[in-house]
Amino acid sequence: MKFHSRRWVKPEDLNPNGTLFGGKLLAWIDEEAALYAIIQLExxxxxxxxxxxxxxxxxxxxxxxxxxxxxxxxxxxxSLVVRSEVRNKMTHETIITVDAITMVGLDSFGKPLPHGKTTVEYMKDRLGKL
Known part of the structure; x- marks a missing residue:
């Protein structure tokens, strides 16, 4: 698994127990999955x-x-289905796993849009197509 981004846990991210609020973490995962899907599905x-x-x-x-x-x-x-793992950068201890997140690409009318993708593409691969 590739770890694409890092977040610093700040006071506003904490729950009443003084630990990272699960809802905040899920929002970070959802945003990361969306960004990944936007890039992959173009x-x-x-x-x-x-x-x-x-x-x-x-x-x-x-x-x-x-x-x-x-x-x-x-x-x-x-669609694109991804899995996610979040870990502590310092200890490498896994904090959360999500086995499947389905992201769907839409057309300008908000309807699912076929994308024709079958494999992960990297920028270096796309640049070679130009």
């Missing part, structure tokens, strides 16, 4: 359709740096 109109079971395995404290990892599970006709 479509800025992407929405989250489904998120599988969420498994909280540990917590993060104020000042921790967390890494958000995303990897492709499969390409659908109009």
């Amino acid at each position: 479509n800025q109109r992407v929405v989250t359709k489904y998120m599988s079971e969420i498994n909280f395995m540990s917590s993060a404290q104020q000042g921790d740096i967390v890494e958000i990892g995303i990897e492709v599970v499969k390409f659908g006709t109009t």
Whole structure:
């Protein structure tokens, strides 16, 4: 799994227990999945359709740096399914896993748009096509 971004856990990210609020972490994962899907599907109109079971395995404290990892599970006709893992950068302890997040590309009318993608593409591959 590639870890694409990092977040610094700040006071406003904490729950009443003084640990990272789960809802904040899920928002970070959703945003990372959306950005990944936008780039892969080459479509800025992407929405989250489904998120599988969420498994909280540990917590993060104020000042921790967390890494958000995303990897492709499969390409659908109009969708991209990814999985995510978030870990503590310092300890490499897994904080949360999400086995499936389905992102769907939409057309200008908000309807699912077939994308024709079947494999992960990297920028270096796309630049070679120019």
